[in-house]
Amino acid sequence: MHDIRNATIKSIVTEDFRAAAIFEKHSLDFCCNGGITIERACAQRNVDARVVFTELEQLGNAGRDTMPKFTEWPLDELVQYIINVHHKYVREALPVIFAHTQKVATVHGANHPEVVEIARHFHIVAGEMQSHMMKEENILFPYIIALVKAKRHGVAAHRPPFGTAQNPIRMMEAEHQAAGAEMYAIRSLSANYTYPEDACTTYRVSYQELQQFELDLHQHVHLENNILFPKAIDLEKELLGMGEQVEA
Numbered sequence: 231m232h233d234i235r236n237a238t239i240k241s242i243v244t245e246d247f248r249a250a251a252i253f254e255k256h257s258l259d260f261c262c263n264g265g266i267t268i269e270r271a272c273a274q275r276n277v278d279a280r281v282v283f284t285e286l287e288q289l290g291n292a293g294r295d296t297m298p299k300f301t302e303w304p305l306d307e308l309v310q311y312i313i314n315v316h317h318k319y320v321r322e323a324l325p326v327i328f329a330h331t332q333k334v335a336t337v338h339g340a341n342h343p344e345v346v347e348i349a350r351h352f353h354i355v356a357g358e359m360q361s362h363m364m365k366e367e368n369i370l371f372p373y374i375i376a377l378v379k380a381k382r383h384g385v386a387a388h389r390p391p392f393g394t395a396q397n398p399i400r401m402m403e404a405e406h407q408a409a410g411a412e413m414y415a416i417r418s419l420s421a422n423y424t425y426p427e428d429a430c431t432t433y434r435v436s437y438q439e440l441q442q443f444e445l446d447l448h449q450h451v452h453l454e455n456n457i458l459f460p461k462a463i464d465l466e467k468e469l470l471g472m473g474e475q476v477e478a
């Protein structure tokens with residue numbers, strides 16, 4: 231692992247995906263706000279940075295080779311992986327978690343008002359994620375795949391109707407930030423997904439599902455924000471010479 235004291239947390243995860251689990255454990259955001267050092271991220275979350283450094287150092291090399299090396303994948307394969315794994319999971323999980331959070335809010339809202347707020351936040355996430363993934367799959371991802379194919383086959387790449395990839399990417403990053411903030415609100419309202427003693431099965435299951443959803447969202451957004459998007463911007467510059475940002 232490179233110099234973890236001066237590196238950004240997103241670059242640490244990009245280089246070694248095993249670090250994601252450690253950052254998750256300490257609520258350190260490596261996907262949307264990962265452009266800062268461990269020390270700074272820990273100060274923001276009131277976490278002892280020494281504990282994080284120790285845990286990262288203890289990772290050693292065990293299991294390192296079994297993790298997918300996403301940074302080495304061709305971008306069209308990475309896009310397909312994101313759709314097949316993360317978009318598929320989100321589409322399956324959204325209606326289930328939505329139904330559970332609504333039910334818990336109806337049944338337990340009087341005694342635990344936070345579950346009403348949690349259902350409201352998840353409703354927002356559900357709506358945002360559906361349209362977000364449609365935009366990626368219908369606009370940005372096909373353009374990235376077209377760039378990859380142009381380079382692979384040595385043919386000319388065409389300028390997109392949206393000016394440059396940086397325009398939809400900026401929008402996607404803002405939407406990631408918004409979804410991440412909603413899930414962080416849910417995490418805070420639920421005291422890190424800790425259910426009360428009197429929680430029924432649906433209540434417990436909904437908290438486990440929300441936690442799993444947030445974990446998947448972080449990995450999903452990491453692949454897009456920290457690997458796919460910067461590489462797509464570089465590829466576009468290489469093929470079309472778009473060095474400067476163009477406003478839509």
Ligand SMILES: [Fe+2]
Nearest residue numbers: 312363366454
């Ligand atoms: Fe996505």
Ligand SMILES: [Fe+2]
Nearest residue numbers: 366402406454
């Ligand atoms: Fe996305």
